[in-house]
Amino acid sequence: DLPSRNRPKWTSRVVTYRIISYTRDLPRVTVDHLVAKALNMWSKEIPLSFRRVLLGTADIVIGFARGAHGDFYPFDGPGGTLAHAYEPGPGLGGDAHFDEDERWADGRGLGINFLAVATHELGHSLGLRHSSDPDSVMYPTYGARDSENFKLSPGDIREIQELYGKRSKS
Numbered sequence: 156d157l158p159s160r161n162r163p164k165w166t167s168r169v170v171t172y173r174i175i176s177y178t179r180d181l182p183r184v185t186v187d188h189l190v191a192k193a194l195n196m197w198s199k200e201i202p203l204s205f206r207r208v209l210l211g212t213a214d215i216v217i218g219f220a221r222g223a224h225g226d227f228y229p230f231d232g233p234g235g236t237l238a239h240a241y242e243p244g245p246g247l248g249g250d251a252h253f254d255e256d257e258r259w260a261d262g263r264g265l266g267i268n269f270l271a272v273a274t275h276e277l278g279h280s281l282g283l284r285h286s287s288d289p290d291s292v293m294y295p296t297y298g299a300r301d302s303e304n305f306k307l308s309p310g311d312i313r314e315i316q317e318l319y320g321k322r323s324k325s
């Protein structure tokens with residue numbers, strides 16, 4: 156995209172997030188940990204930090220749901236679309252929804268790697284679009300990745316820093 160195009164982004168230095176529902180496939184603490192890990196993957200590259208809130212409003216609201224769940228994008232059952240997230244903004248902006256009809260895994264067992272999908276969705280929540288690079292976290296289709304050395308591609312880092320600038324090493 157043309158850098159001058161005013162793409163939506165968070166303007167506050169601290170962005171809040173809240174996890175409002177969980178999946179039966181994973182322990183809650185695992186979901187909490189993997190969400191924090193996905194957020195940190197992005198925030199360590201940019202001058203922006205995340206703060207978790209347990210109640211009340213948050214910029215990024217994260218949850219699991221199946222089928223029709225109150226927005227204009229009902230989920231489609233097992234397979235197909237795994238999750239969706241909204242670009243930065245008020246209300247639904249930034250929110251990330253995960254399809255509860257998927258079998259979510261923590262990277263060890265069978266099932267969809269939650270860390271990989273959460274990193275993709277939170278990329279959208281930060282304002283990133285899809286990439287045509289199959290190595291990019293923002294590639295439009297899910298590719299099984301081993302959680303051990305799952306990391307952002309150089310293109311992902313370039314894209315996020317184009318939007319938010321680099322985190323100073325100080």
Ligand SMILES: CC(C)C[C@H](CS(C)(=N)=N)C(=O)N[C@H]1Cc2cn(c3ccccc23)CCCCCCNC1=O
Nearest residue numbers: 234235236237238239240271272275276294295296297
């Ligand atoms: C990149 C993800 C983390 C997030 C994206 C959704 S989004 C909005 N966040 N960009 C996603 O779910 N992509 C689908 C795309 C997709 C692939 N197929 C589909 C069949 C039907 C419907 C969608 C798909 C073919 C069959 C495989 C189905 C399982 C895997 N699904 C996907 O990769």
Ligand SMILES: [Ca+2]
Nearest residue numbers: 232234236254
């Ligand atoms: Ca689905």
Ligand SMILES: [Zn+2]
Nearest residue numbers: 224226228252
């Ligand atoms: Zn939704």
Ligand SMILES: [Zn+2]
Nearest residue numbers: 275279285295
């Ligand atoms: Zn996507």
